[in-house]
Amino acid sequence: MLKEYARFASDKTFELLAIDSPTGFTNAAAEWVAEQFTALGYLPTITKKGGVVVNIGADAGDGLLLEAHVDTLGAMVAEIKGNGRLRVTNLGGMRAENAETENVRVYTRDGKIIEGTLQLCNASVHVNGNYSDTKRSFDTTEVLLDEDVNSEDDARALGIEVGDVVAFDPRSRLTSSGYIKSRFLDDKLSVGILLAYAKYVKDNAVQLSRPVWIHVTVYEEVGHGGSASVPADITEAISVDMGCVGDGLKCTEKKVSICAKDSGGPYSYEVVGALIDAAKREGADYAVDVYPFYGSDVEATLRAGYDIRHGLIGAGVYASHGYERSHLDGVENTLKVLKGYVK
Numbered sequence: 001m002l003k004e005y006a007r008f009a010s011d012k013t014f015e016l017l018a019i020d021s022p023t024g025f026t027n028a029a030a031e032w033v034a035e036q037f038t039a040l041g042y043l044p045t046i047t048k049k050g051g052v053v054v055n056i057g058a059d060a061g062d063g064l065l066l067e068a069h070v071d072t073l074g075a076m077v078a079e080i081k082g083n084g085r086l087r088v089t090n091l092g093g094m095r096a097e098n099a100e101t102e103n104v105r106v107y108t109r110d111g112k113i114i115e116g117t118l119q120l121c122n123a124s125v126h127v128n129g130n131y132s133d134t135k136r137s138f139d140t141t142e143v144l145l146d147e148d149v150n151s152e153d154d155a156r157a158l159g160i161e162v163g164d165v166v167a168f169d170p171r172s173r174l175t176s177s178g179y180i181k182s183r184f185l186d187d188k189l190s191v192g193i194l195l196a197y198a199k200y201v202k203d204n205a206v207q208l209s210r211p212v213w214i215h216v217t218v219y220e221e222v223g224h225g226g227s228a229s230v231p232a233d234i235t236e237a238i239s240v241d242m243g244c245v246g247d248g249l250k251c252t253e254k255k256v257s258i259c260a261k262d263s264g265g266p267y268s269y270e271v272v273g274a275l276i277d278a279a280k281r282e283g284a285d286y287a288v289d290v291y292p293f294y295g296s297d298v299e300a301t302l303r304a305g306y307d308i309r310h311g312l313i314g315a316g317v318y319a320s321h322g323y324e325r326s327h328l329d330g331v332e333n334t335l336k337v338l339k340g341y342v343k
């Protein structure tokens with residue numbers, strides 16, 4: 001039965017992926033998220049910082065917080081060069097090696113969207129003898145605007161200024177075999193999953209025995225997404241964020257990942273154990289893994305001083321912070337764990 005909700009999660013993820021939301025530029029995406037929860041019959045609020053908070057459970061008791069983030073990697077205009085091209089700086093952990101040749105949208109402060117491409121400086125292989133030897137960084141690449149721009153003044157005449165946000169094309173695709181390919185599945189796929197879970201609760205009139213708050217955070221990619229807006233009754237918080245897939249780890253794109261430890265140390269032994277129990281009860285295909293280079297929203301919540309137990313689950317995502325890939329089965333398995341865990 002959760003298959004149809006996995007499909008719903010995927011559909012919503014694709015809608016959200018179509019709304020650019022590099023970290024620090026998330027208002028449109030957050031408003032969309034709030035509208036989605038409202039359409040499902042809930043009463044979300046938008047926090048001062050710009051995240052979305054909504055209770056889908058009971059009014060009082062021992063509260064559970066589920067956190068997923070709507071902000072993504074991206075870039076910002078750092079300099080308009082004399083030739084009218086743009087030097088950009090990363091927002092979050094965007095990598096030039098991966099962003100090279102991607103189409104971009106530059107958002108000007110007067111509301112225009114200018115298209116371009118992130119290219120190596122002097123990008124023609126027939127002209128540049130150092131093409132293969134050049135280390136890619138945001139200093140050796142530049143945004144080439146698809147407009148008649150040959151000078152700094154030409155770029156400024158389009159309304160472009162330092163501080164403008166640069167969004168990378170996510171190139172979202174769902175294959176006939178169920179693979180979901182896109183940039184920024186981290187963490188829009190999890191937002192889709194939480195929307196699907198909220199729909200499942202509503203459609204089936206599931207009576208949750210405790211408050212179950214969802215916080216769709218912003219600024220996760222720069223480390224302080226989950227550091228505020230924790231409702232008073234929360235005793236437990238679980239990040240729903242991408243599960244790592246790679247050498248030495250057991251998870252695949254078709255599984256749900258339960259994280260036992262990441263760069264911030266071990267997750268709550270009790271919460272991890274209860275997540276494994278839930279996965280077993282629901283027959284979810286899961287993997288328990290240790291993530292070598294990873295931090296999460298719930299760790300930001302703990303560092304902000306909240307007295308909570310913490311956990312992390314998510315659908316497996318390969319090539320994270322690049323052109324990412326997951327699968328409908330991973331989404332369904334994540335929904336199974338949520339169904340089994342949240343009572």
Ligand SMILES: [Zn+2]
Pocket residue numbers: 069186187220241242
């Ligand atoms: Zn993430």
